[in-house]
Amino acid sequence: MDAPTERHCYKPTLRWNPKVEDYFIKAYGSDHFACISEALTFPSCYSCIRVNTLKSTSDAIIEKLSAILQESGQHYVIDNMNQSDANGEYIIDCEHKDHVKESNVPLNSYDSDKAALVLSESAQTGQITKCQLPGLDYVVFVKGSGPHTINYGCAHDKLPKEVIVSRKCAEAVLRGAQVYVPGVLACSAHVEKGDTVAVSVAVEQPVQDGGWGIGMTRGTVLQGLQTDPYFFERNGLYIGQGTTMMSRAQMFRVPKGIAVDLHDRVFKLPSFHDVLEGEIFLQNLPSIITAHALDPQPGERILDMCAAPGGKTTAIAILMKDKGEVVAVDRSHNKVLDIQKLAAEMGLNCIRTYKLDALKAVLQRSESSDVCISPSVAQVELDIDCTTRTNCSNEKATETTCAGKVDMQQSIWRPRNGPGRNNCMGGRVEKSDGFSPNSFDRVLLDAPCSALGLRPRLFTGEETIESLRNHAKYQRRMFDQAVQLVRPGGVIVYSTCTINPGENEALVRYVLDTYKFLTLALQHPRIGGPGLVGSCELPDGCIEEWLRSGEEELVQRFDPSSPLDTIGFFVAKFNVGSKDA
Numbered sequence: 060m061d062a063p064t065e066r067h068c069y070k071p072t073l074r075w076n077p078k079v080e081d082y083f084i085k086a087y088g089s090d091h092f093a094c095i096s097e098a099l100t101f102p103s104c105y106s107c108i109r110v111n112t113l114k115s116t117s118d119a120i121i122e123k124l125s126a127i128l129q130e131s132g133q134h135y136v137i138d139n140m141n142q143s144d145a146n147g148e149y150i151i152d153c154e155h156k157d158h159v160k161e162s163n164v165p166l167n168s169y170d171s172d173k174a175a176l177v178l179s180e181s182a183q184t185g186q187i188t189k190c191q192l193p194g195l196d197y198v199v200f201v202k203g204s205g206p207h208t209i210n211y212g213c214a215h216d217k218l219p220k221e222v223i224v225s226r227k228c229a230e231a232v233l234r235g236a237q238v239y240v241p242g243v244l245a246c247s248a249h250v251e252k253g254d255t256v257a258v259s260v261a262v263e264q265p266v267q268d269g270g271w272g273i274g275m276t277r278g279t280v281l282q283g284l285q286t287d288p289y290f291f292e293r294n295g296l297y298i299g300q301g302t303t304m305m306s307r308a309q310m311f312r313v314p315k316g317i318a319v320d321l322h323d324r325v326f327k328l329p330s331f332h333d334v335l336e337g338e339i340f341l342q343n344l345p346s347i348i349t350a351h352a353l354d355p356q357p358g359e360r361i362l363d364m365c366a367a368p369g370g371k372t373t374a375i376a377i378l379m380k381d382k383g384e385v386v387a388v389d390r391s392h393n394k395v396l397d398i399q400k401l402a403a404e405m406g407l408n409c410i411r412t413y414k415l416d417a418l419k420a421v422l423q424r425s426e427s428s429d430v431c432i433s434p435s436v437a438q439v440e441l442d443i444d445c446t447t448r449t450n451c452s453n454e455k456a457t458e459t460t461c462a463g464k465v466d467m468q469q470s471i472w473r474p475r476n477g478p479g480r481n482n483c484m485g486g487r488v489e490k491s492d493g494f495s496p497n498s499f500d501r502v503l504l505d506a507p508c509s510a511l512g513l514r515p516r517l518f519t520g521e522e523t524i525e526s527l528r529n530h531a532k533y534q535r536r537m538f539d540q541a542v543q544l545v546r547p548g549g550v551i552v553y554s555t556c557t558i559n560p561g562e563n564e565a566l567v568r569y570v571l572d573t574y575k576f577l578t579l580a581l582q583h584p585r586i587g588g589p590g591l592v593g594s595c596e597l598p599d600g601c602i603e604e605w606l607r608s609g610e611e612e613l614v615q616r617f618d619p620s621s622p623l624d625t626i627g628f629f630v631a632k633f634n635v636g637s638k639d640a
């Protein structure tokens with residue numbers, strides 16, 4: 060067999076909107092941005108698992124996972140998970156991270172040395188390791204490997220049979236998933252069950268109207284010729300080789316199932332789909348650290364403003380030992396059901412879920428009375444809001460003012476057999492009209508964002524300067540609601556999974572300039588890097604202000620090209636002073 064070709068390899072290049080690319084180059088410098096852009100196309104080389112400490116322990120989970128991995132015959136590199144380099148910096152051993160050293164991204168001076176030390180200790184235990192950072196021993200890492208070079212068996216006159224998958228499918232496959240039927244876009248002719256196929260991905264290309272698109276009909280027959288759709292565009296976009304689980308005809312006839320068993324992968328990452336349900340949750344390290352930074356205490360009342368699917372909600376509830384109240388809201392009905400399902404799986408009772416637009420999270424009061432009235436006075440919604448109050452262990456005085464009217468409504472609407480798990484009636488999604496001002500001890504705003512930190516990403520061209528600005532406006536309006544809902548003396552944590560400074564440092568600037576009673580707070584643990592200081596001129600001439608000197612060490616910016624090898628993420632924590640000042 061011939062050696063792998065330039066075509067049959069994994070060397071993707073991210074396509075950015077040119078103005079967005081210019082903006083990021085101004086923000087990061089061209090070398091650093093090139094590293095970030097490259098890192099985004101790779102998955103992290105380890106899986107991060109949060110253990111539900113109310114049901115199990117890290118040691119028990121490590122034992123169970125080892126047994127599961129051994130049984131499933133999944134092949135992993137069983138060498139050092141993490142190691143410190145000569146400077147004592149925290150390096151996760153990963154073959155594709157060569158560019159990390161070139162990028163010279165500084166690790167922050169806070170906990171990075173400690174992280175290096177404790178994580179290098181954990182390296183000695185092998186493939187599955189417990190996080191040694193103080194307070195984070197409920198986090199377990201499982202190492203993967205890659206990128207691997209795959210020999211697709213190309214000879215001069217013979218090309219492999221092929222399957223092309225959608226970008227979303229490929230991004231999931233790079234994280235360890237299988238190739239499922241709905242993700243398959245095209246396949247070679249005469250493919251039968253059991254054939255060996257090379258799998259590549261079709262990434263959006265510029266189209267005539269100036270946008271981006273996939274000009275391929277699902278079910279396209281590939282001839283192995285240069286006239287095949289996306290032939291040249293797929294150079295360097297091969298993600299693995301596998302065995303078909305069904306014929307070509309079936310792939311485009313059946314609605315579901317595994318289409319290709321991808322046994323030779325560019326990245327080998329363990330798949331924990333449906334494994335140890337309720338005992339563990341697969342979660343990015345920065346997300347775990349965000350819940351930790353909020354520092355929720357048992358008995359407190361916490362608001363998670365954009366909560367679905369509930370990763371951080373459940374992390375918060377566990378940190379509170381399931382004591383107190385975590386109010387988890389999301390604007391999507393189905394996503395609220397996801398939070399309920401996760402809370403039930405994890406056996407958490409302190410979580411109450413609501414469908415609510417976070418932009419309208421502050422309850423409106425009627426001018427003529429002290430009674431809380433929603434703009435759309437829906438009876439069932441009033442009842443629901445008050446069900447929470449009657450069950451709440453740490454009600455706030457402001458909320459008891461509704462009691463008279465509430466009792467009446469409850470007698471009409473309360474279901475006979477009472478509320479079920481998490482006070483959700485039989486999986487129903489309850490609507491909320493909002494919450495009283497100053498009624499939460501802590502608020503988490505894990506804002507919807509451009510998600511330009513998620514990994515792996517094979518396309519980013521859809522974001523424009525305008526769309527980035529719209530995300531930022533939306534986040535500010537949400538933050539305005541958070542400020543009203545948190546009590547004086549409370550805490551707000553803001554986070555995003557984007558590398559866009561406009562949604563991160565610029566939000567912090569807006570907050571500190573607008574609300575003088577908010578101050579940036581120290582976060583524990585702090586292993587992310589410093590924030591960006593200064594300002595940047597946008598293409599339309601507007602100046603975007605970021606952090607001021609001294610503020611940068613108070614936020615955590617997780618750089619995807621840094622040795623921590625996480626997704627791109629940002630966390631800011633604010634202490635809330637007296638609102639009268």
Ligand SMILES: C[S@@+](CC[C@H](N)C(=O)[O-])C[C@H]1O[C@@H](n2cnc3c(N)ncnc32)[C@H](O)[C@@H]1O
Pocket residue numbers: 346364365366367368369370371372388389390391394415416417418505506507508
């Ligand atoms: C970044 S995700 C949250 C992830 C979640 N915190 C977790 O850790 O599992 C953002 C969420 O915000 C929700 N969202 C977007 N706009 C919203 C709005 N106006 N009100 C409430 N939720 C909203 C989306 O439905 C999405 O589930």
